[in-house]
Amino acid sequence: MRTSELGGEGHKYALASDEDDSDFWGYAHEAEGLFTSLPDEAGMRRVHLAGCLPQGGLLRCVAHVGSRRAVAGNAWFQLLDRDGATMGSYFVNEVTVIDVKPSARAAGLVDLTVTLWCENALPGAERPWGLLRTGHLNRAGMWHELQPEDRHAWLSVALGSREYRRRQKPDAPAGQVFTLDGRHIVDEDTFYCAIGEAINGPGGYFGWNLDALDDCLSGGWGATTPFTLQWESSAQARTRLVERVPVGGDRQVALFNLLLEIFEERGVSVSLR
Numbered sequence: 001m002r003t004s005e006l007g008g009e010g011h012k013y014a015l016a017s018d019e020d021d022s023d024f025w026g027y028a029h030e031a032e033g034l035f036t037s038l039p040d041e042a043g044m045r046r047v048h049l050a051g052c053l054p055q056g057g058l059l060r061c062v063a064h065v066g067s068r069r070a071v072a073g074n075a076w077f078q079l080l081d082r083d084g085a086t087m088g089s090y091f092v093n094e095v096t097v098i099d100v101k102p103s104a105r106a107a108g109l110v111d112l113t114v115t116l117w118c119e120n121a122l123p124g125a126e127r128p129w130g131l132l133r134t135g136h137l138n139r140a141g142m143w144h145e146l147q148p149e150d151r152h153a154w155l156s157v158a159l160g161s162r163e164y165r166r167r168q169k170p171d172a173p174a175g176q177v178f179t180l181d182g183r184h185i186v187d188e189d190t191f192y193c194a195i196g197e198a199i200n201g202p203g204g205y206f207g208w209n210l211d212a213l214d215d216c217l218s219g220g221w222g223a224t225t226p227f228t229l230q231w232e233s234s235a236q237a238r239t240r241l242v243e244r245v246p247v248g249g250d251r252q253v254a255l256f257n258l259l260l261e262i263f264e265e266r267g268v269s270v271s272l273r
Contacts, residue, residue, distance in 0.1 A: 025058035051105035088160035124153030151189035158205035182233035217266035226267035
């Protein structure tokens, strides 16, 4: 994946070929539909790239709308911060230019409509990316008011932006004490929102399913075991995390108890409060 180098001047997005690191496809001010358009029967999304400066393989497709040569191929769809640095990216397949118009944003820019396939750009993810881009993803509890369908999208951005947010920040050393606020934990997704924040700050990531949590506890994701987790309002969380999870054979364990088992196995001392 090619990291964007010149993404200033209000550009929020950049595209680069997945097949050739030197083939940079250009910038766009907006990418309407990336997070909101419904895929068609073939799973393709229609995305409107407003204020686009196409380059490389994407530019070569602009003159061939309606033909097979309008297919640019697979790419990385990069999300840029205000300084043009890449915050995260999505892999997209079969990017195809289907319409080209002059852009009202500035001379020399165009508005492109493309179709593409993208599995991981979840509805609801645009807001946390926007908060991160503007520097406003900076307060604890910003996920509290999310609707259930938006919580997984929040976690996807936490994961996708992890490297950008940490930027060479080392893991906290072993022996640290982290405080997990259980008041707003009502299901599995909110547990991951809460522990990600407890370990890595607002918008932080520390797993978004049980396997990912186990991976994070192996190191490299913000904390080094052994550490202590002070779980505040744990009784409230216990009454909500009651989903039965299969753990082999005929055994099923309530999610709350399974989390405690995972922590114990990985050397985390949990203080229930």
